[in-house]
Amino acid sequence: MAALGLVSPRLATAVSLSEAKDLFRTGKYEECASAVSDELLKGAWGDNWPSLLIRAELAQGKYKAAIASYEEAKRRFPTSGALKLLGQEVYKVNGRTREAKEAMEELDELIQLAPNRFSTAEGHLILGRFFLDQGADAKRVLDQFFDVVTRQAPEEAEGFYATAELALAKQDNGLAAQTLQKAPEDAEKDPYYHYLLARAFENDDRPRSKQALDAALKINPRHVDSLLLKADQLIDDEAYDEAEKTLKQVFEINIEEPRAWAYQAALAHLRNDPSGEAAARESGLSRWKTNPEVDHIIGRELSKKYRFAEGASYQRKALELDPKNLGIKLQLCQDLLRLGEEEEGWKLADEVFAKDGYNVVAFNLTNLRDRLAGFRTFEQDGFVVRMEAREADLYGSRVLDLLRRAKKTLGERYEVDLKEPVIVEIFPQRKEFAVRTFGLPGAEGLLGVCFGRVVTANSPASQGESPANWEAVLWHEFCHVITLTKTRNKMPRWLSEGISVHEEEREDPSWGDKMNPRFREMILDDTALTPLSQLSSAFLAPKTALHLQFAYFESALAVAFMEERFGHDALNGILDDLGTGLTINESLPGRLKMSLDQLDRDFSAFAKDRARKVAPDLTWEEPELPADADSSTLSKWLEQHPRSFWGLKRLAALLVSEKEWKKAKEVLIDLKKQYPDYVGPENAYMLLATVHRETKDPKAEREVLEELTKRSSDASAGYLRLLEMEEESKDWASLARDAQRMLAINPLIPAPHRQLARAAEQLGRRADAITAYRAFAQLDGTDPAENHYRLARLLKEEGRSDEARREVLQALEEAPRFLEAHQLLLELPSSSKPPESKAVR
Ligand SMILES: [Zn+2]
Numbered sequence: 001m002a003a004l005g006l007v008s009p010r011l012a013t014a015v016s017l018s019e020a021k022d023l024f025r026t027g028k029y030e031e032c033a034s035a036v037s038d039e040l041l042k043g044a045w046g047d048n049w050p051s052l053l054i055r056a057e058l059a060q061g062k063y064k065a066a067i068a069s070y071e072e073a074k075r076r077f078p079t080s081g082a083l084k085l086l087g088q089e090v091y092k093v094n095g096r097t098r099e100a101k102e103a104m105e106e107l108d109e110l111i112q113l114a115p116n117r118f119s120t121a122e123g124h125l126i127l128g129r130f131f132l133d134q135g136a137d138a139k140r141v142l143d144q145f146f147d148v149v150t151r152q153a154p155e156e157a158e159g160f161y162a163t164a165e166l167a168l169a170k171q172d173n174g175l176a177a178q179t180l181q182k183a184p185e186d187a188e189k190d191p192y193y194h195y196l197l198a199r200a201f202e203n204d205d206r207p208r209s210k211q212a213l214d215a216a217l218k219i220n221p222r223h224v225d226s227l228l229l230k231a232d233q234l235i236d237d238e239a240y241d242e243a244e245k246t247l248k249q250v251f252e253i254n255i256e257e258p259r260a261w262a263y264q265a266a267l268a269h270l271r272n273d274p275s276g277e278a279a280a281r282e283s284g285l286s287r288w289k290t291n292p293e294v295d296h297i298i299g300r301e302l303s304k305k306y307r308f309a310e311g312a313s314y315q316r317k318a319l320e321l322d323p324k325n326l327g328i329k330l331q332l333c334q335d336l337l338r339l340g341e342e343e344e345g346w347k348l349a350d351e352v353f354a355k356d357g358y359n360v361v362a363f364n365l366t367n368l369r370d371r372l373a374g375f376r377t378f379e380q381d382g383f384v385v386r387m388e389a390r391e392a393d394l395y396g397s398r399v400l401d402l403l404r405r406a407k408k409t410l411g412e413r414y415e416v417d418l419k420e421p422v423i424v425e426i427f428p429q430r431k432e433f434a435v436r437t438f439g440l441p442g443a444e445g446l447l448g449v450c451f452g453r454v455v456t457a458n459s460p461a462s463q464g465e466s467p468a469n470w471e472a473v474l475w476h477e478f479c480h481v482i483t484l485t486k487t488r489n490k491m492p493r494w495l496s497e498g499i500s501v502h503e504e505e506r507e508d509p510s511w512g513d514k515m516n517p518r519f520r521e522m523i524l525d526d527t528a529l530t531p532l533s534q535l536s537s538a539f540l541a542p543k544t545a546l547h548l549q550f551a552y553f554e555s556a557l558a559v560a561f562m563e564e565r566f567g568h569d570a571l572n573g574i575l576d577d578l579g580t581g582l583t584i585n586e587s588l589p590g591r592l593k594m595s596l597d598q599l600d601r602d603f604s605a606f607a608k609d610r611a612r613k614v615a616p617d618l619t620w621e622e623p624e625l626p627a628d629a630d631s632s633t634l635s636k637w638l639e640q641h642p643r644s645f646w647g648l649k650r651l652a653a654l655l656v657s658e659k660e661w662k663k664a665k666e667v668l669i670d671l672k673k674q675y676p677d678y679v680g681p682e683n684a685y686m687l688l689a690t691v692h693r694e695t696k697d698p699k700a701e702r703e704v705l706e707e708l709t710k711r712s713s714d715a716s717a718g719y720l721r722l723l724e725m726e727e728e729s730k731d732w733a734s735l736a737r738d739a740q741r742m743l744a745i746n747p748l749i750p751a752p753h754r755q756l757a758r759a760a761e762q763l764g765r766r767a768d769a770i771t772a773y774r775a776f777a778q779l780d781g782t783d784p785a786e787n788h789y790r791l792a793r794l795l796k797e798e799g800r801s802d803e804a805r806r807e808v809l810q811a812l813e814e815a816p817r818f819l820e821a822h823q824l825l826l827e828l829p830s831s832s833k834p835p836e837s838k839a840v841r
Contacts (some may be wrong), residue, residue: 003353015039017048024056025190027222029253032056047073047080054086057645058093059224059256063287066090081107081118081126090132093256095288104133121153125162135324138166138358150182157187164196169327171440173358178201191216197231198229203440206541209233222253224260231263235301235636240493258284262294266301269310272581292322300331306489308335308451326352330362334439337365338451340423359697368435378784382407383420386425392460394775395747397681399426402471406478410503415572416482423454424474428461445545447473450480453490460746469713471744472511476500487578494535495584498555499571502563505556510713513553514678515614517645522550523611531600532558533585554607561606566592615675616643622646631655632664645675653682656690665691672704679712685719698725709738715743723755735759736768750780770794792824801828 015035023032026537033056040049050073057066070090073083084107091100106131111118118127119199126299132138132391142163149159160183165177180193201209210233216226227250234243244267250260261284268276277298283382284294291683299314315332321327328789330352336345346369348786353362376392378385383403387396400798403424411417425432431441434565437449437456447468448457460467505512513519522528530538536557538551563571570591571695577587589595594602621644623629623637631654638647648671668691672684679685685708693699705722708715719742726735739756746752757772770791777787788811795804 014042017044017046017052017169020049020052024052024059025220027191027253029056029059033060033062036791047077047083050077051086054090059222059254060091061256063090063094063220063256067094067096072697079114079117081110081130082122084110085126085129087737092291093258095287095290097288097290104130117840121149121156121159121335124149125158128162129683132166134304134586138170138356140165140292150750154182155184157190157193158477159182160187161192161196164200168196168199170356170358172358173200173203189219191220191226194219195223195226195229198748199225202229202233212369213665215751216507224257226251226283227253228257228259228263231260233477234288235263235267235270236304238536239540240270243267251786252821256287258291259297260284260292262297263301264299265294267309269298269302270305272583290321292318292325292328292692294318295321296328296331299335303331303338306484308489309338311335312339324462326356326362328358333365334361337436338454339452340420340452342423345429347797364435364439364441368432370486371432374424379421384421384423387425387459388426389429390778391461391748393778394753395743397771398471398743398747399424399474402474403478406475409507410479410482414482414486414502414575415488415630418481418485419454419807420453422478422481423453424457424477426457426459426470428456428459430462433458433462448477448717450484452484453481455481455603460748466716467746469745469756470510470747472504472508472713475507475511480501486572486575491575491578491583492536492584493539494551494555495559495574495578497539497552498535498557498559501552502559508713508783510709510711513549514557514677514679514711515553515830516678517614517620519545519550519553520611520614522618523607528609529604530554531589532561532603533596534602536584557610558603561603562592564607565602593811617643618645618648618674619643623650631658631660645671645678649682649684652684652687656687659694661695665695676707677711679708679715683708685711686715689718689721693721698729702729709741716745718743719745720751723752727755727758730762732762736763736765739772747775748779750776757790761790766794766798770798778811784810785818785821787811788814789821789824792821796824796828804828 009421020032020036033053036049041288050069054066054069054774057069067090070087071185077083084103087103088100091103098822117123124145128141131141136314146159146163150163153159160179161180164176180197180200185194194212198209200210205407213226213230216223227246231243234246247260247264250257261280265277265280268280281294285291293315295318299311303311312332312335315328315335318328329348333348349362349365352359374384378400382406385399425436433456434441457477460470480496483496483499497556501512528707531570535555542548542551573591574587584597588599590601621641623646625633626638631651632653636653641647641777648667652664652671668684668688685704687703688704702725705718708718709722723735723742725739725750726738735755736759739752739759744753754774757769759774760769760772773787773791782835788807792804792807795807810819811818
């Protein structure tokens with residue numbers, strides 16, 4: 001960061017200050033240092049010259065030389081605040097923390113002695129940075145210093161940089177991006193500007209972030225901050241070799257760079273090379289032994305790879321070196337919350353927020369903690385389940401039932417005995433889910449996340465009209481708990497996702513991902529199918545949302561392939577290997593007795609075989625007709641393409657909308673026969689159901705809806721109609737079963753609760769009926785008296801007279817002349833407790 005301010009008059013020089021700055025800006029650090037040294041010898045005046053020299057030396061890792069330059073500069077410019085800030089950095093990187101502190105004390109004195117000297121834009125920036133270093137309130141620093149600079153000297157980029165740096169430090173990436181966009185046009189020539197932009201977009205817009213990094217490195221290929229951020233992103237992308245190459249570039253510029261050594265240590269850890277990890281860490285700390293950033297970075301990188309326990313222990317080491325560092329505390333806080341060590345985690349969140357009200361993550365977390373305090377908690381059978389009270393009433397017991405079943409089934413299959421409780425938190429609001437999961441809002445498109453023994457999930461309340469089947473989601477997430485526990489979080493994402501999706505399908509054929517026409521096409525098109533040995537890459541930079549879905553689907557297919565071909569024990573063996581630190585591609589050949597090449601070939605053949613078996617008698621050309629083409633236009637097109645799936649599907653939909661029931665039925669029956677697994681938009685089942693309904697054939701309608709619900713886990717519309725029909729025909733057993741299945745999709749609507757209650761009542765399952773009526777009463781207030789009365793009757797039959805009395809009194813409160821209720825009240829035995837005026841439950 002160049003210092004601002006006036007350039008004092010100086011002797012004519014061979015290199016101007018701006019030329020020297022250009023050398024620095026473009027990464028010609030050696031040339032910059034030697035040109036500036038020459039000028040200084042010739043008597044160049046102004047603290048900008050030595051500042052630039054020191055920065056050029058620091059960039060090359062010439063830390064000792066930087067001390068000499070600093071001390072010389074200090075003699076010449078004893079009142080330069082900018083130099084003192086730089087001096088702090090110089091001493092720190094040399095491990096001379098006492099002198100670093102003294103530099104700040106000297107700056108403090110300068111400020112006290114001559115505050116007027118800091119009334120310029122440059123002075124304000126120095127003051128802001130000084131006060132931040134002293135732990136001042138970030139918002140006040142922004143208001144009193146940085147904002148003043150950007151307002152009063154908008155032509156200077158430095159003010160915008162300072163604001164953006166501060167925002168980034170507080171995880172306020174939005175403000176950082178906004179601020180940088182207001183920076184003067186000239187900033188575009190500065191690699192640091194693009195670097196800050198890359199960080200601002202890092203979480204929300206990776207492609208844009210990468211673009212900014214490219215721009216920075218185009219101006220200055222030796223820009224170390226940018227190279228390190230690039231390495232960081234490459235590690236995220238599991239491109240470890242590339243990351244290592246990038247670190248090598250850094251070492252060629254500055255062999256001392258502690259952050260590069262930290263990344264190197266993290267890489268060694270991920271490669272299961274503990275001695276390499278220790279050696280790199282030591283190199284990072286060789287000069288400045290108490291630099292907390294080294295352990296902080298190693299831990300942060302490991303946490304990004306789900307190694308939260310290892311990450312947390314690095315943050316603890318970092319905290320030992322710098323016990324007051326709030327950034328480290330916040331990282332530790334998030335690690336602990338993900339590890340399920342909640343008490344300490346929340347305490348840290350409070351602590352950070354109390355000291356730093358501006359930190360966005362700390363603010364979000366403390367808000368969330370307060371909200372969670374109002375949630376209902378179930379603690380039983382090795383689970384801690386937290387849900388909003390209303391939702392807990394509606395389906396809390398179903399959540400616990402499902403989890404118990406998953407724990408038994410999956411624990412046995414993967415030979416995992418969970419020692420510690422599993423924490424499951426279900427959020428009715430997307431934002432809360434995202435904050436609990438990532439500290440920040442966002443996380444669109446995710447239904448649930450598992451960190452090991454902590455699972456977070458979105459409730460159906462946050463998913464609009466057609467929510468995903470929450471039972472399938474929880475089964476999937478719980479399967480992650482099992483596989484992550486078994487491997488001690490050391491598994492590639494593809495395998496974890498593949499097993500979870502595969503296990504959904506095993507548990508319920510309607511769960512999991514179906515082979516749809518797009519996936520079929522992607523498998524048969526060689527460019528989309530990722531070789532099994534490279535499946536990690538499929539998750540890293542998916543081109544579209546469809547590609548990401550396909551990554552899940554293909555991973556599950558790979559797991560199905562391995563299990564079918566090599567047996568479930570082989571799969572368990574691979575997970576055992578991963579737990580010992582082997583990488584997946586080290587484990588596969590040994591466990592499967594097959595080279596990776598052969599495995600890739602065999603899997604590809606397996607996948608293609610599955611794809612070819614999808615509707616083998618249909619073809620896949622798509623009609624290129626105008627959107628408003630009618631059925632006769634389409635029929636004409638179909639003369640040339642009589643077996644086209646897309647053509648037939650579109651024709652069927654058109655015929656239904658044209659009320660051509662007979663013709664539509666013919667096409668739909670054929671389509672359903674050819675491709676029974678297609679349950680996507682405008683599937684044959686739903687369209688046929690419409691045809692049967694319109695032609696008054698309830699038996700056929702019900703049959704086709706039953707077929708659909710066997711194949712699709714989230715066909716809400718189909719279920720709701722089916723329930724209606726089952727209720728009409730008083731088929732109580734089917735109604736009870738299907739109402740339960742509908743509640744696995746959406747327990748937050750009244751109809752299926754009422755239907756379940758009615759069916760259970762008829763089947764004599766009084767306890768089920770009571771639960772269901774209570775849920776229904778919560779969701780539907782149209783006839784409260786009738787609800788209370790029905791509940792009272794059931795409770796009386798169950799011998800729960802006190803509860804029955806409360807319900808009947810409530811019924812009478814709603815409808816004082818409700819005769820049957822009066823009658824029922826008389827039939828109840830006299831109360832064992834004094835009656836309560838208001839029911840509580
Ligand atoms: Zn998953």
